Amino acid sequence: MTDLLRVLPHFPVGQYASLIPALEKHGLTTNDLLTLDAADIGKRTHLPLLDIKRLCSAVLASLHTELDAYSEPEPQPLDTDAACAAPASALRHTHASLASHWHTISTLDPVLDRALAGGIPAGHVTEITGESGAGKTQFLLTLLLAVQLPPPYGLGRPALYISTEAPLSTRRLSQMLAANPLFKSVDPADRPSLDNIMSTTTPDLESQDHILSFQAPVQIERRNVGLLVLDSVAANYRAEFERTAAGPQQQHGSNMGARSAELVRSGMQLRDLARKYNLAVVVSNQVADRFGGSKTPASSFRRHDSPGLTQHQHQAGTQESPLAARSKGKPLPATPTAEPSSSMAHSFPRSSATEQRSSSMIPPPPPFPGESGDGTPAPPALLLDHQQRWFTGWGDDPCADYALKTPSLGLVWSTQISARIALFKRPAYGESRHSLDEDEVHGMPTLRNWRRWMKVVFAPHAPASGAGIGDAVEFEVTMSGVRAVKKEEKDQGVGEGEDESRNKDRVELKETEGYTFSGDMMGLY
Template sequence: MTDVSQIVPTLDVSRCSEQLFNSFDEANLQCADIAALSETMGQLTTRLRRPADEINGFVDALRASTVPKRPQKMSDFAKEVEYFTSGDSELDRCLFDGRGIGTRSITELCGASGVGKSNFLTQLCVGVQLPRLFGGLDKNAIYISTEAGLETRRLNEMVRAVREQHAHSPEVTVSAGRVFCITCSDLESQEHILTYQLVHAIRTRNVGLVVLDSIASHYRAESGGGQGSATSRRTIDLLRCEAALRRAARAGCAVVVANQVTDLFGSETSLSPRDYETHGDVFALDMQTRFYSGWKWPDGDERPKLPAMGQIWASSVDTRLVMRRQGMEDDDGQPSSTVGRRTMAVVFSSRLAPHEATVEIWTGGVRYCQA
């Protein structure tokens, strides 16, 4: 029996007769077979014993139902994209072309633990609530946490800071209650929420921003090691996750995902670009990763790092932001979250030029500061 009605339930069959579908059943032709044989119409007419015009009408309807409709011009797509402030106008100017975070795309923010990723993501949840007059979208945010949950104390501090900044503007109604928090305890619950619940929540709760903090947590914990079958399964899961986030982006949201990093090991990482041209292969993975990872070669004592989840995930995002911190130890040589120079950089983007800015963490979130 043919699977056309199950594979393409939205198919317009007004131009097709019942006899044509009976012919599909008799010839045992599935949807994939019909699509493949449509290039050679003679074989289809021979196997189905139906008029060529009728088969052509069905093939046209099949293509119309399966091929996604895209904007005719890039300008048409650009009109659909909206922007909202990152929470700091100087940071918007330095990194985000003066506009801020764009909707209808997936933005990744990666960095080591304690560098300030969650602070910046929480700040975005407040910025998207601002009225359009002040650079926001006047929409709510969804914060999906896979680790420790949203830090409500920091969220309330940022809300108070924005209210104080706009104390004479009664139309500014930012609130911690406009950030909907979801905690995913395992990979199964994460996939269920992203696949079935997220788009419905976006449409019913006036959501303009979706934050996932972080993408790597459950995949690292449940991938089952580096064996071939586990790697293949994780690749499929990542592509499924990317498809779910892409649906949220197409619904008109900005999707911002936090990602962890891992150290880049190996003796070749100490080679300079000129050394690679002399002693190494310029097409080697270690050479090429410097262009999309955010880390080049060791800067002082810092070992270069790689964003987690590999190239499969790297090719799924539209913009990659990297937060780094140098000089992370205090005078006693102990790790500290209050010392060191923090930077945020655009590594690659379909909308923004690569650039780096020095930032600092304060009560109101993350802001630009002079180097």
């Protein structure tokens, strides 16, 4: 207890003079009084238990007084009746105060907003991921205009756009401003403008870190920015850390360690900006193909419970992540749809590291996560192939007929974001309007359009979508932005070329492609 007066200079030591010598004899500190149980202290010091409880309560109350944590400096009473009768301390935040600070940015479509529980939340880092052409950039450009609208559509604040690949596409923004009827219906003073969108380009990771650390906070505080967009977050990391990925294994390991540290640093920077200034941070992310050990096309997948399915077909229906490289050389079992039990252990192959261990005199390496030291197989629930379905957006449907993807930057980056929104696209075929072309076989279907879906993978404010794209919201890209496809339009084939009159704005968007779009930066990304 020699540090008691150093930690709490005003503590009334005289009231507990009979206890201090025994505590000092056994080397107990102030930290021990705050963390250890009173019974444990009594066993070591042989002091009365009631006196120890009074001393611990007095130390805790004195510490609260020093930190100004409570308005009542008196210690809480020891007996239960008095403790229950004592008024509880005031909460730091109430439901009303939290609700007043909750703001979202609309996608300007009620169906999409309903799936997102109101839109993109302020104070959080939201990721929009998907393959090329899925509509990521179209979502981002819509948010750049929507944030300038007054509530409930936006925050009434400007936006900051940071690009790692191509400059901001002002032509497409101007097209949205002219075509969206909502912008024309608001008051002219609240109408979005390109002047309220600040943009910059960061060609490498060093400049990106400098912008997020120094330049962005200044602009956010000076202009009261409500939305920060980073498009895309994976480009600079791929250019910086994957250039030496083909080197020795030791160099590759240190390279991945440095990348993980940089990812954590960038995630911390974005979260601090979102919380400090109560703005929405939205980043776009690229995806990588996920290949399985059997390299079976996704279109040949069948349900695991289909009759007549052999064990080899069960194993062929698995697509593993590039992160699960330790399972190569032996096909993985089908990913279970339920938590495994001990009776299922015999149906899963042992790890390849276990087989090597029995044929060599080299000391065995440490077991992999989820694998015991005696070589028993890891429970499927602990494997990455089983877990990634809940944080990647792909792989949660056992009978998926589309190629599985994995968001770039891996699991480390997935832990840095608050919400992940996955965008899917699938081709829509139809009969060609130029059936007399010599180079085209008569009657062969041709690509007419793309169908797109939006899926909530995980979010703190919105429920996650179901498996696959069954519960995802289908949307389309029009001249006015993004728009959900209604059920009657899907039934009548709108979006696949059967009803051109009801798809006029999308046809105009395709016909003006030469003027509106400029390479990748204005493609439907």
